[in-house]
Amino acid sequence: MFHKDAEKSKGPYGSSTNPSSIELGTQRPVNDVDTDVELQGGESDMPPLDAEVPPAPLDWDHPDDEKNPRNWPFIDRVFQTIPPALFSFVVTLASPIYTTATQQIQDEFNVSFEVALVPLTTHTLGFALGPMLAAPLSEMFGRKYVYLISFALFLLFTMASGLAPNVTALCVFRLIAGCVGAPALAVGAGTISDIWDTHKDGGLAAMFFIMSPFLGSSLGPVFGGLISYHRTWRWTMWLVLLIGGPMFLWFIPFMKETYKPAILKKRAIERGQKLPPKPSGAEAIKKVLLVTLFRPVHMLFTEPIVIALSLYTAFIFGVLFLFFAAIPYSFGTQYHFDRRQSGLLFISxxxxxxxxxxxxxxxxxxxxxxxxxxxIANGQKVPVELRLIGAMVGSLALPVSLFWFAWTCRTSIHWIVPTLSIIPFGFSMMLIFLASATYLVDTYQFMAAASALAANGLLRYGFGAVFPLFAIQMYTNLGIGMATTVLGIIAVVLMAVPFVFYQFGRYFREKSGYDTLKG
Known part of the structure; x- marks a missing residue:
């Protein structure tokens, strides 16, 4: 699915070398300067004839090199796909898992409902900040150790959250848990790219991985509502540990390194080969910040494609997190649902x-x-705007879902009717996100695509962090019907985004200041 058209970044053996945690399918020979945030291009002066010849870039020995993860047996590739998907599931499950038990936090810490939701905001904010750690950690340790180190720290601070003596400590521990859990979430796409050719045989694997964090976010209130109904809110944290802890211990001895530079560097050392020179620390940090922070922020202000699609997906993600507060409130006031029943609604x-x-x-x-x-058969380029067909379908379902919920969640209408409206919301959310992500990856070249998706993630998790903070005020002051209608009207306005770029995307690609797919 995340294949780059016209083979724009293939190496001689089609092996994945781009270690970006969010860009799938870029492939080329690597050396020690070939880091998570390397920018290609530029020329070097011809060295003197008596100068020492630098080591050749490291690459696979031949197309069928058994060290290449794409040449591993099928069952091995399937097994190595499972850990990043499950890590993503658990990390995102932890974000809203306690939200159905906010009343318990209010009572225990004597705080308002809004303050009781702040730990949700801080945890989600950690998802926005944490990926900046993924690139340097991948460069230094490889993907395997990013998973193991970050997920271990995530479990540690989740445990600290369950032991928090006050709401301030809970907010801080949840922020740190989100930050240290995000790298495990962020490098997953890179692992999929390492193992699978997503255009040929890896589409299902990529979809399984991408779906996992969305399932985790939606199932969090389901599990949290069930356990907090019988126990305290602290047991929602213990549940995350009970799921993530054994899974983590099980994967430790079986996970393999899939990151090409790490594999080749290890083999070169074993063979006694001289390694290519490493960049200076200042240079490496500069490149990390460029791709993971500075360039994404710049793209959010200068690139119409990135701005529009990021706003669209961020709005939907914000509504999802707003629903973690609004749905229990709506069904509690209209149908007198308790937290267990409110959590089960997210099954829709x-x-x-x-x-x-x-x-x-x-x-x-x-x-x-x-x-x-x-x-390809006719030597032509595929219009990347075809990727937006899914978003166009999803954009039609989103306002239908919101207006449906707005005007059916009332005591005179059976609760199943507004409950069913949540199904097209999840449907549209996945279609719009998948289509937007593949379009950004196919549009922008090399590391510009990594920065484009980093920008998308930064805004998406930023909206997810902020929206719950005004959910209850919005729903109490405007009422359930009017508050959700406002969201529906915004969805109608944003519905134009995929249709505009489907029609005029080529124009914006050609006018872009970044390296994009032209034509």
Whole structure:
């Protein structure tokens, strides 16, 4: 799914070398300067004839090199796909898992409902900040150790959250847990790219990984509501540990390194080969900050494609996190649902997410794949705007879902009716996100694509952190119907985004100040 058209970044053996945690499919020979944030280009002066010849860039020995993760046996590749997906699931499960038990936090710490939701905000804010740690950690330790180190720290600070003596400590521990858990979440896409050719045989693996954090976010209130109904809110943290702890211990001895530079560096040392020179510390830090922070922020202000799609996906993500507060409030006031019943309502979102992923897969394997194969056979480029078909379908379902919920969540209408409205919300969320992500990856070249998706993630998690803070004020002051109608109107306005870029995307690509796919 995340294949870059026209083979724009393939190495001689089609092996994944771009260690970016969020860009799939870039491939080229590597050396020690080939870090998570390397920018290609530029020329060097011709060295003197008597100068020492620098070591050649490291690469696979031959196309069938058994060290190449894409040449591993199928069952091994499947097994190595599972850890990043499950790590992502657990990290995102932890974010909203306590939200159905906010009343308990209010009572125990004597705080308002808004303050009781701040730990949700800080945890989600950690997801926005944490990926900046992923690039340097991947460079220094490889992907395997990013998973193990960050997830171990995540479990540690989740335990600290469960032991928090006051709401301030809870907010701080949750912020740190989000920050240290985010690298495990962020490098997953890179692992998928290492192991699979996502255009040929890895589409299902990529979809499984991408779906995992959305399922975690939606199932968090389900699990949290069930356990907090019988126990205290602290048991929501213990549940995360009970799920993540054994899983973490099980994966430790079986996980393999998939990051090409790390594999080749280890083999070169074993063979006694001289390694290419490393960049200075200042240079490495500069490149890390460029791709993970400075360039994403710049793109959010200068690139229409990045601005529009990031705002769209961020709005949807913000609504999802707003619903973690608004749905229990709405069903509690209208139908007198307790926290267990309110949590179970999010099963509708899970159903929608699964349906949306399946629909995207069908579109990708029918409409897009046929056009892609036809274009390649005729020596042409595939219009990357075809990636937006899924977003156009999803954009129609999103306002339907919000207006449906707005005007059916009332005592005179059975609770199942507004509950069913959450299904098209999950459906549209997955379609719009998957289509936007693949479009950004196919549009921007090399590390510009990594920065584009970093910008998307920064804004998306920023909205997810902020929206819950005004949810209850909005719903109490405007009422359930009017508050959700406002969200529906915004969704109608944003509905134009995928249609505009489907029609005029080529124009914006050609006008971009970054390296984009032209034509």
């Amino acid at each position: 979102s899970v159903i929608g997410i699964i349906l949306g992923s399946m629909t995207f897969g069908v579109i990708d394997r029918t409409v897009y794949k046929r056009r892609y194969e036809h274009a």
